[in-house]
Amino acid sequence: MCHARRVTSEHATPTESGAAPDLGTLAEVVARQRAELDRLRDLATASAVVEQAKGAVMALTGGTAEDAHETLVRRAKAERRTLLEECRRTLGALTPPPAAAPASPAPGAMPVPPAPDLSGDAALAGLTEALAGAGTPRDLARCLLERLAPGVAADAVLLYAPLPSGGLELVGHAGLGDAAAARWREVPPLSGTPALDALRTGEPRWLDCPGHDDGPDPLGAGPRGRRRSRAWLPVPTGLCLGVRRRDGAPFPPDAREHLRAVARLCAGWLTTPGPRRPPAGDGAAEAVRRVFGALPGAAVLLTPVRAPSGEVRDLRIEAATAQASLFTDGRATDPVGRRLLECVPAACAGPVLRACLRTLAAGEPSEGEPFPLRGPTDGAAEPVTHRLRVAPLDDALVLSWIREDPSDRQEQRLADVQRLGNLGWANWDLVTDEATWSAQVFAIFGRDPAHGPVPLTGLPGLALPDDAPALTRAVGELTGEGRPCDVPFRARTPGGIRHLRIVAEAATDGRGTPVEVHGFVQDVTARRRAELALLESERAMLTQHDVLLAERTLAARLQDALLPLPRGPVRPAGLRVEVAYLPAQAGVQVGGDWFSAIELPDGDALFVVGDVAGHGVDAVATMAQLRFTAKGMVVTGSSLTGALARLNTLLLHSRGAHGTASMVLARYSAARRRLVWAQAGHLPPLLLRDGTARFLDRPKGILLGASTAPVYEEAECLMEPGDRLILYTDGLVERPPEGIDRGLDRLAEAAAAHQAGEAGTLEPLLASLLPPAELRDDVCVLDIRVPDAPAHRP
Structure with missing residues (x-):
C-alpha cells in the first residue's frame, strides 16, 4: 500500500556534497589576509633588491647567480651588515660608509674578495638602479635604450624570446616603430639569422663591418638602405638582446665589454620575481592555503601565468579546498603549485580556461558553460555535469564549481x-x-x-x-x-x-x-479556444460556400439572359461569324465586355463590341444597359453616330450607370459588301486580306461618358470575298507594362499566321495570344469572314 504525504509546494535542495562555497564569504575571509600580504610585500621588495644586486655582481664578475649570492653573503658577514644592507650598498641605493679595514678571516676560512667599486662605471650602476622599476620586458627595453643612448650611441633595443618552433618572439622593444615591430614580431628559424646564432652559440654577434649583411635582421635596415652597426648578445636566462647604433661606426672595445655586462645584468632582472605576487612558500600564501583548506565545497585560488609578452598562457593553483578533486583526477595529489591545464581533464579544460580569461578581462564574476566529466560510480564510468563560477580577487581568481546531481536534473x-x-x-x-x-x-x-x-x-x-x-x-x-x-x-x-x-x-x-x-x-484553454475559433471558421466557410454557389447559379442565369453565347458560328447577312468571350474572374461567366452579331430587319448585319471600365456587378449592369440600348437604337433606324451620342448621354445622366465605356458599332450591307463603322474610344478592327493584316483607320470618337459634347464620325470599308475582320476588346492585346502598340503588332502577326479559309481558327489564335496564367481583363472577340463567293439569299 502506498502512502502519500501532504505537501503544499516543491523545493529543490542541493545535497551537502554538491554545495558550492559562498564566494562572498570566501572573499571576505581572504580579504582579512590582506594586512599580512601588505606586510610581506616589503619582504618581496627586499627580495627584489637582493636579486638585482646579484645581477649587478654577475654583470661585473661574469659568474653565475649562485656565485653572486655567495659573494654578497660573505661580504655582508665580513662588513657585519645584513644581506639587505649589503645589497643596497652594492646597488648604490645607500651612501656607503667610509672605507674600513676588512676584518681578518677566521683561521681556515676562505679570504673574502673586496667589494667591487661601482663608482668607476656610473652608467652600469645607474642602470642597475633603474632596472628595479622595470615591470615588463617592454619597460626593460625602454630603460636599456635610455641608459645606453649616451655612451654606446644606441638608437634601438630589442628583446627576443625563443619559441618552441625554434624561432624567436619579440617581447620588448624601444626605438623601433610599431609597424616594424609588428612585421618582426616573430623571426622564423632560418640559418644565418644573427639573433638565433647568438642564442645557439652563446656568444655575441657584432655586425659592425662595412657592407655587412647577415640573414634576416630587424635592426639591419637604415636610412636610404644603409646598414647600421648592431650587436646581438645572448642573455644567460634565454633571451637575446639586440642593440643598434645611430651610425655605422664599429663598437669600440669598452662598449662591447659594457654591453656584455648589461646582458648579464638583464639576467639578474629576469630572475627577480614580480612585485605583484609574494614569493612561493611565504607566510601569506600559507595563510591563504589554510583558509581554503578549511572551506567547504570545491574551490581553488588561481594566479595567471603570463608569457614575456604579457599574454596569459596558463593559471597556477595557489590554494585549493579539500573537495577540489576535479584538479587531482580523483587521486590524493595536492594540486597546489601545479598549472591549471596540466591538472584538469581535457573535457573541461576549455570551459574552465575561457571562463577564467573572461573574468580576467572584465574584472567581474562570470558563469562558465556546463561541461560533462566522467567519474567512478559503483565501478562504472558515468558522465556528470558540472557548473563553474569565477570571481576576481585582486590579481587572482577564485574558481568554484558544483556537481549537478542526476536526480536534480x-x-x-x-x-x-x-x-x-x-x-x-x-x-x-x-x-x-x-x-x-x-x-x-x-x-x-x-x-x-x-x-x-x-x-x-x-x-x-x-x-x-x-x-x-x-x-x-x-x-x-x-x-x-x-x-x-x-x-x-x-x-x-x-x-x-x-x-x-x-x-x-x-x-x-x-x-x-x-x-x-x-x-x-x-x-487546455488555449487549445479549446483554437478549436472554437476553427469551428467558427468552418461555419463561416460553409456559409460562404453556399453564397458562392448561389452566386455561381445567378451568374449562369445572367449569362444566358444578358450575354447568351452561341454554340457555333452565326451567319448574319451571309457572313460567317465566330464569337469568343473569356471573363477575367474565374467562375464568373459575365463581366463588363459584350458583343452583338445580329441581322437587322432590312437584311444588313449589325456588329457591336464594347467594354465597360471596371468589374463586378455594377460593370455588368452598365454593360447590359448599353448592349440592349444600342441594339434597340440601331434596329429602330438610328444611325451609328447618333446611337453613340445618345448612349453617351445615357451614361452621363443615368443614376445606375457605371464610369466610362468604349464601343465599336459596325453595319454591313451584303448587296455592296459595304461596311460602315463608328467607334467611341475603342481599338480599331483588324482586316486580313490576301494574307496581309492591317488595322482600319479610326474615325473620330471619344469614350462614352467622358465628355458632354462628344464628336463621333463614321468610316467606310468595302469588303472583298475572302476578307476577314476581327473586332476585339483590349484584354486581347494589353500586357502591362508593355505598350499597346506591341500588343497590336502581336495580334496582327498571329492573325496572319492562321489561314482565313480554315474553319475554327479563332480558338488557336486565342491560344497563341493569351498567356496560360489567369487573365488580367475580360476578352471579347468577333471573327467575321466574308465568303469567297457572294452569298445567295432566297
Whole structure:
C-alpha cells in the first residue's frame, strides 16, 4: 500500500556534497589576509633588491647567480651588515660608509674578495638602479635604450624570446616603430639569422663591418638602405638582446665589454620575481592555503601565468579546498603549485580556461558553460555535469564549481515538461485521504499552496455547475470501480474561466479495491479556444460556400439572359461569324465586355463590341444597359453616330450607370459588301486580306461618358470575298507594362499566321495570344469572314 504525504509546494535542495562555497564569504575571509600580504610585500621588495644586486655582481664578475649570492653573503658577514644592507650598498641605493679595514678571516676560512667599486662605471650602476622599476620586458627595453643612448650611441633595443618552433618572439622593444615591430614580431628559424646564432652559440654577434649583411635582421635596415652597426648578445636566462647604433661606426672595445655586462645584468632582472605576487612558500600564501583548506565545497585560488609578452598562457593553483578533486583526477595529489591545464581533464579544460580569461578581462564574476566529466560510480564510468563560477580577487581568481546531481536534473526536466505542457501531476491516497499536488496544479487552479490540495471527491466542486455532474460521475467510477477517466471540464479561477482536463487511473490492492489515484490535470484553454475559433471558421466557410454557389447559379442565369453565347458560328447577312468571350474572374461567366452579331430587319448585319471600365456587378449592369440600348437604337433606324451620342448621354445622366465605356458599332450591307463603322474610344478592327493584316483607320470618337459634347464620325470599308475582320476588346492585346502598340503588332502577326479559309481558327489564335496564367481583363472577340463567293439569299 502506498502512502502519500501532504505537501503544499516543491523545493529543490542541493545535497551537502554538491554545495558550492559562498564566494562572498570566501572573499571576505581572504580579504582579512590582506594586512599580512601588505606586510610581506616589503619582504618581496627586499627580495627584489637582493636579486638585482646579484645581477649587478654577475654583470661585473661574469659568474653565475649562485656565485653572486655567495659573494654578497660573505661580504655582508665580513662588513657585519645584513644581506639587505649589503645589497643596497652594492646597488648604490645607500651612501656607503667610509672605507674600513676588512676584518681578518677566521683561521681556515676562505679570504673574502673586496667589494667591487661601482663608482668607476656610473652608467652600469645607474642602470642597475633603474632596472628595479622595470615591470615588463617592454619597460626593460625602454630603460636599456635610455641608459645606453649616451655612451654606446644606441638608437634601438630589442628583446627576443625563443619559441618552441625554434624561432624567436619579440617581447620588448624601444626605438623601433610599431609597424616594424609588428612585421618582426616573430623571426622564423632560418640559418644565418644573427639573433638565433647568438642564442645557439652563446656568444655575441657584432655586425659592425662595412657592407655587412647577415640573414634576416630587424635592426639591419637604415636610412636610404644603409646598414647600421648592431650587436646581438645572448642573455644567460634565454633571451637575446639586440642593440643598434645611430651610425655605422664599429663598437669600440669598452662598449662591447659594457654591453656584455648589461646582458648579464638583464639576467639578474629576469630572475627577480614580480612585485605583484609574494614569493612561493611565504607566510601569506600559507595563510591563504589554510583558509581554503578549511572551506567547504570545491574551490581553488588561481594566479595567471603570463608569457614575456604579457599574454596569459596558463593559471597556477595557489590554494585549493579539500573537495577540489576535479584538479587531482580523483587521486590524493595536492594540486597546489601545479598549472591549471596540466591538472584538469581535457573535457573541461576549455570551459574552465575561457571562463577564467573572461573574468580576467572584465574584472567581474562570470558563469562558465556546463561541461560533462566522467567519474567512478559503483565501478562504472558515468558522465556528470558540472557548473563553474569565477570571481576576481585582486590579481587572482577564485574558481568554484558544483556537481549537478542526476536526480536534480530529472526534477528540473520534469518541472520543465509540466511548465511547457501546462499540466501538473496529482496523487490521492484513498486510504489516508491524503493528497499531493505538484506546484503546476496549484498554478492551474490558481489556488494558494498554503491551503493545500483538494481531495478527489471535492474536485467536482471546482468545476462550473454545468460540468460538475459529468466530473462527479467520472470520479465515482474511478474510486468505486477503478475505471480510468479522461474528462474535460471548466473551472472558475482568479484568471477567469479555464478549460481543464483530468486524466487519472486507480491503483488497486490484491482484492481489486482502488487504494490510490494518480494522474494529471492539464490546462487546455488555449487549445479549446483554437478549436472554437476553427469551428467558427468552418461555419463561416460553409456559409460562404453556399453564397458562392448561389452566386455561381445567378451568374449562369445572367449569362444566358444578358450575354447568351452561341454554340457555333452565326451567319448574319451571309457572313460567317465566330464569337469568343473569356471573363477575367474565374467562375464568373459575365463581366463588363459584350458583343452583338445580329441581322437587322432590312437584311444588313449589325456588329457591336464594347467594354465597360471596371468589374463586378455594377460593370455588368452598365454593360447590359448599353448592349440592349444600342441594339434597340440601331434596329429602330438610328444611325451609328447618333446611337453613340445618345448612349453617351445615357451614361452621363443615368443614376445606375457605371464610369466610362468604349464601343465599336459596325453595319454591313451584303448587296455592296459595304461596311460602315463608328467607334467611341475603342481599338480599331483588324482586316486580313490576301494574307496581309492591317488595322482600319479610326474615325473620330471619344469614350462614352467622358465628355458632354462628344464628336463621333463614321468610316467606310468595302469588303472583298475572302476578307476577314476581327473586332476585339483590349484584354486581347494589353500586357502591362508593355505598350499597346506591341500588343497590336502581336495580334496582327498571329492573325496572319492562321489561314482565313480554315474553319475554327479563332480558338488557336486565342491560344497563341493569351498567356496560360489567369487573365488580367475580360476578352471579347468577333471573327467575321466574308465568303469567297457572294452569298445567295432566297
